[in-house]
Amino acid sequence: MSFLMVTRRDFLKYSAKLAAVLGFGASSIPRISEALITLSENPSVLWLQGQSCSGCSVSLLNTDDPGPAELLIRYISLQFHSTLSTATGETSIEIIHRTIDKGGYLLAVEGSIPSTMPEACLIGEEPLNELILKAVRSAKGIIAVGTCATFGGIPSAENNPTGAMGLSSFLKEKGITPPVIQIPGCPTHPDWIVGTLVHLLKFGMPELDTMGRPKLFFSKLIHDQCPRFPDYEREHFAKFFGDKGCFFKLGCVGTNTYADCTLRYWNSRINSCIPAGAPCIGCASDHFAKNSKFPFYRIGTDISTSSGH
Ligand code: SF4
Numbered sequence: 001m002s003f004l005m006v007t008r009r010d011f012l013k014y015s016a017k018l019a020a021v022l023g024f025g026a027s028s029i030p031r032i033s034e035a036l037i038t039l040s041e042n043p044s045v046l047w048l049q050g051q052s053c054s055g056c057s058v059s060l061l062n063t064d065d066p067g068p069a070e071l072l073i074r075y076i077s078l079q080f081h082s083t084l085s086t087a088t089g090e091t092s093i094e095i096i097h098r099t100i101d102k103g104g105y106l107l108a109v110e111g112s113i114p115s116t117m118p119e120a121c122l123i124g125e126e127p128l129n130e131l132i133l134k135a136v137r138s139a140k141g142i143i144a145v146g147t148c149a150t151f152g153g154i155p156s157a158e159n160n161p162t163g164a165m166g167l168s169s170f171l172k173e174k175g176i177t178p179p180v181i182q183i184p185g186c187p188t189h190p191d192w193i194v195g196t197l198v199h200l201l202k203f204g205m206p207e208l209d210t211m212g213r214p215k216l217f218f219s220k221l222i223h224d225q226c227p228r229f230p231d232y233e234r235e236h237f238a239k240f241f242g243d244k245g246c247f248f249k250l251g252c253v254g255t256n257t258y259a260d261c262t263l264r265y266w267n268s269r270i271n272s273c274i275p276a277g278a279p280c281i282g283c284a285s286d287h288f289a290k291n292s293k294f295p296f297y298r299i300g301t302d303i304s305t306s307s308g309h
């Protein structure tokens, strides 16, 4: 089937999938259908990358319904993306500046901002730091994609020499405080990006928590939705990765990480960290990888003396 020739049946199928992505019930399907029609008007998206591994871009390409080609060609008009765009060199720089001058686009930022070492991240010959300050002023919506862009992530690990920080913190330092939708995750789940885009374009700003995260995806602790929570309550703890039981004593930080991974699952809903036999390492947490005291491992901790935080 060509994505340019979508039948009514396919259209309703996509709508149902998107309703599931957004956590709406079946009764919302007509609303999602309307959202898809709106998206067919191809809103402009400018995707800029700072200090990142591009993992969130790769994760976005794992979106299944709509698939990546449909998403990028049928529903949005991707002006520039350093990995996906065919334009290179001066042409790509021209496209970026033309898009910023025209305004009215959605700005997606992946990766952290090197606040004290601007030369660490150049787009053409211009520091990303300066380009970002121009781009946020003419964007109609701003999305920070992934834990690097939201909270600093791995590039902002203790003692990093670049002053890496998330987009919101960087803008705040510059005295600019536009609303930024924060979609953490290392990488972030494709549903969280696509769902946020759909919500933003059709229903307006999704409800955000105090950290700017859409409540649709980040309102509950992994721990509270965990299939191994009964094991935690019975103090039946796993002794090694892949073992049965709760992973708390092997360092699981689902106890203080807000995301819906254990309900949504990853890779087209095939599996997720904990059901696959590994602890949650808190990749969607604002603390992720920043502080050497962040407990990736907690082997031997006595649960009776630990709050889990
Ligand atoms: S500590 Fe981790 S594995 Fe155990 S119940 Fe909580 S989230 Fe699940």
Ligand code: SF4
Residues within 6 Å of the ligand: 185, 186, 222, 257, 259, 261, 262, 272, 273, 274, 279, 280, 281, 282, 283, 284, 285
């Ligand atoms: S379960 Fe935890 S570590 Fe795994 S993807 Fe979700 S937030 Fe990240």
